[in-house]
Amino acid sequence: WTARDEAVVWHPFTQHTTWAGDEPTVVASAEGPWLTDVDGRRLLDGVSSLWTTTVGHCHPRVNEEVKRQLDTLDHATFLGSTHRPGIELSEMLVERAPRSAERSLEKVFYAGDGSSAVEVALKMAYQFSAQSGRARPDFVRLQHAYHGDTLGAVSVGGHDLFHSTYKPLLLTTVGAASPGDRANGPDRVAHAEADLERIMAERGEDVCAIIVEPLMQGAAGMFDYDASYLRTARRLADEHGALLIFDEVATGIGRTGSMWAANRAGVVPDMLTLGKGVTAGYLPLSAVLTSQRVYDAFLARPGDTGPRTFFHGHTYTANPICCAAAIANLKVMEEEGVLDQAAALGERLGGLLDGFAGDDRVAEVRRVGTMTGVEVADQGPRTGFDVCQAAREHGVWLRPLGNTVILMPPLNLGVSETELMIEALAKGLDDVFG
Numbered sequence: 001w002t003a004r005d006e007a008v009v010w011h012p013f014t015q016h017t018t019w020a021g022d023e024p025t026v027v028a029s030a031e032g033p034w035l036t037d038v039d040g041r042r043l044l045d046g047v048s049s050l051w052t053t054t055v056g057h058c059h060p061r062v063n064e065e066v067k068r069q070l071d072t073l074d075h076a077t078f079l080g081s082t083h084r085p086g087i088e089l090s091e092m093l094v095e096r097a098p099r100s101a102e103r104s105l106e107k108v109f110y111a112g113d114g115s116s117a118v119e120v121a122l123k124m125a126y127q128f129s130a131q132s133g134r135a136r137p138d139f140v141r142l143q144h145a146y147h148g149d150t151l152g153a154v155s156v157g158g159h160d161l162f163h164s165t166y167k168p169l170l171l172t173t174v175g176a177a178s179p180g181d182r183a184n185g186p187d188r189v190a191h192a193e194a195d196l197e198r199i200m201a202e203r204g205e206d207v208c209a210i211i212v213e214p215l216m217q218g219a220a221g222m223f224d225y226d227a228s229y230l231r232t233a234r235r236l237a238d239e240h241g242a243l244l245i246f247d248e249v250a251t252g253i254g255r256t257g258s259m260w261a262a263n264r265a266g267v268v269p270d271m272l273t274l275g276k277g278v279t280a281g282y283l284p285l286s287a288v289l290t291s292q293r294v295y296d297a298f299l300a301r302p303g304d305t306g307p308r309t310f311f312h313g314h315t316y317t318a319n320p321i322c323c324a325a326a327i328a329n330l331k332v333m334e335e336e337g338v339l340d341q342a343a344a345l346g347e348r349l350g351g352l353l354d355g356f357a358g359d360d361r362v363a364e365v366r367r368v369g370t371m372t373g374v375e376v377a378d379q380g381p382r383t384g385f386d387v388c389q390a391a392r393e394h395g396v397w398l399r400p401l402g403n404t405v406i407l408m409p410p411l412n413l414g415v416s417e418t419e420l421m422i423e424a425l426a427k428g429l430d431d432v433f434g
């Protein structure tokens with residue numbers, strides 16, 4: 001299988017490293033937190049198959065709902081028609097969206113994956129500014145941000161590896177300091193808040209949106225930060241008439257131990273992107289939740305000379321089978337108490353990872369709920385990769401981001417499996433550091 005794969009398949013990100021040994025695992029089946037390869041070897045899926053399998057693989061109830069939907073309605077365009085799963089999922093998302101006395105998210109716009117949801121949010125924010133009076137050209141993006149790899153999403157990213165090759169990129173953006181940037185020392189949050197104050201004072205009237213991954217910058221290296229930054233961003237966006245976008249593609253759907261990082265932070269954005277875990281890893285589906293105010297700016301008004309339509313919509317938008325998987329996932333999460341399990345899992349992970357305190361092979365452990373990065377001491381660019389390879393030999397599938405080993409298991413992972421995951425990491429460190 002690996003030879004046949006190598007002959008014809010081009011994998012995202014992982015294939016063209018010059019490091020030997022990154023042979024893909026050939027996955028044959030999966031159940032709960034376990035993957036089984038074609039040789040019958042079981043591996044614990046410590047990263048939820050790229051942070052998606054919220055309730056574990058092939059959950060019987062999600063399987064059942066997906067099969068039922070498959071026999072009922074496979075696909076119907078969302079352009080000019082609608083369907084029960086699309087409506088029901090929207091209702092469920094709006095009911096569960098973050099809200100405060102002043103702000104709520106009332107409308108759902110579907111997209112296909114996390115990157116596309118970010119594209120939607122960016123295009124919507126720009127068009128919203130134009131339709132509210134004056135087109136504002138700029139987006140504020142953070143150092144160390146990752147919002148996906150389509151060109152708009154790359155434009156608002158803040159990681160050179162993904163960013164620099166494609167310059168000059170598509171959007172005008174202004175880079176802001178990251179509140180999670182360790183290079184700025186213990187005052188990094190205050191430093192980033194001051195930087196955002198400065199940017200907004202200088203050019204706030206040209207900013208249509210500030211986009212952030214709330215509480216944890218994930219895919220560029222797992223940099224957590226304090227909610228006070230989000231309160232400052234909320235205030236500055238309001239003061240300058242800009243929108244605040246929370247990209248919760250990674251942090252949403254219970255990953256931080258709350259349904260949304262926005263809930264944990266107590267800050268409600270004007271738009272929220274979600275993806276990954278929403279369908280429990282079954283099928284691609286993402287969405288942007290927006291406020292009524294944003295939606296209303298797209299309604300036709302008397303005297304309009306041109307359309308206000310939002311010019312976006314993909315062929316498979318809101319595919320009913322994807323929606324059915326998401327509905328089933330949200331129901332399982334609630335009926336099986338998965339948010340409580342996620343909160344407990346986060347605590348358990350924290351407790352076990354405390355065992356690495358003072359271990360000079362571990363540079364830093366960064367965690368918000370179950371969203372965890374273990375930065376290993378740098379022995380060159382592939383140390384993190386080598387630790388993950390070694391952990392795989394001990395039965396646990398992990399993947400690095402640079403030298404940070406990511407732990408993002410299913411939210412309902414059991415106690416013994418959590419211990420196994422940390423043990424495999426410890427043994428991986430022993431193997432690599434000797």
Ligand code: PMP
Pocket residue numbers: 113114115116118146147148149213218219247248249250251275276
């Ligand atoms: N936003 C964030 C915060 C993400 O973590 C990711 C994926 N890691 C994306 C967007 C892009 O999602 P996708 O890979 O589904 O396009």
